[in-house]
Amino acid sequence: MLVDAMRTRLGSALFSRVAGPDGPANRARIHDTPGPRWFALDSPVRAVHGDAAMFIGGIAALLLQSLHPLAMAAVAGHSGYKGDPWGRLQRTSTFLAVTTFGTEEHAQHAVDQVRAVHARIRGTAPDGRAYRADDPHLLTWVYTAEAYCFLAAHQRFGAHPLDEEGRDRYVAEAARVARALGADDAPSDLSTLRRRLDAYRPELRATRDARAAARFLLLTPPLPWAARPAYGVLAANAVGLLPGWARHALLLPYVPVVEETFIRAGGHGLTRTIRWAMRPPA
Structure with missing residues (x-):
């Protein structure tokens, strides 16, 4: 049928972008390997x-x-996100898939690989402070921001938003991976996660690099022109999930009526389309 062919074609194109050329092999390994998770x-x-x-x-x-x-x-x-943005996305999505759905052995191996990479990353920030990628405090920040945004997106656009107990369980489960990576004090429930996000605020500001990254993500993504309108809707809804202080720091506009009607409706429509296209065949 034409509709099935369209769904298969769109799903394959999306999966290829997110998972890369090794996506099919990785998917089979992650989901089909027997063993505890x-x-x-x-x-x-x-x-x-x-x-x-x-x-x-x-x-x-x-x-x-x-x-x-x-x-x-x-x-x-060190990430090369501008030179190889799709490669970075594919590595990140594969890590999330392995640690979420893979066997315990594969998940631990993925964590060990990331920790080995982090151990080699050192440098000096533009403000003169030294940094290292395996700093437990920075790793906790990365986890806190991820868990907050992933959960917020799911609650707004997910097929089955979680109840209060489910939200706390999500934060606790995500913290398991964060601790395995070296985070020192990963929050394990939603209220603690929100407090931790606020506790980091005195350390946060929009540097020149941060604003350049935001421009790259929101205005000049490495996509063909035909795909940019759909990506723009996703990006606009991502901005809508950020706390007000974060938007202000990154100089991102807020237009309440437009965001809460047209843009959000577009986000729901696109996520439903992506979900339909990437649904495994019956």
Whole structure:
């Protein structure tokens, strides 16, 4: 049928962008290898990380994470996000998939690989402060920003938003991966996560690198022109998930009526379309 062919074509194109050329092999390894997993089949972390709302939550997390000057200095100096943005996305999405859905052995191996990379990343930020990627305090910030944005996106655009208990369980489950990576004090419930986000605020500001990253993500993404309108809707909804102080720091506008009607409706429509296109065949 024509509709099935369209769904398959769109789903394959999206999966290829997010997962890269090794995506099919990685998917088979992650999902088909027998063995115990870190998270049960009905775990909230699987529900959140497996939903199309992550397309929005991921953009929001990158914007929020950029506000820590030392974390942003490490990204600007070592990640190559402008030179190889799709490669970085594919590595990140594969890590999330392995730790969320893979066997315990594969998940631990993925964590060990990331920790080995982090151990080699050192530098000096533009403000003169030294940084290292395996700093437990910075790793806790990265986790806090991710968990906040991933969960916020799921609650707004996910197929099945979590109840209060599910939200706390999600934060606790995501913290397991953060601790494995070396985070020193990862929040394990939603109220603590929100307090931790506020506690980091005195350390946060929009550096030149942070604003450059925001411009790259929001205005000049490495996409063909035909795909940019759809991406623009996802990006606008990602901005809508950020706390007001974060938007203000990054000089991102706020137009309440437009955001809460047309833009949000577009976000719901696009996430439903992505979910439909990437649904495994029956």
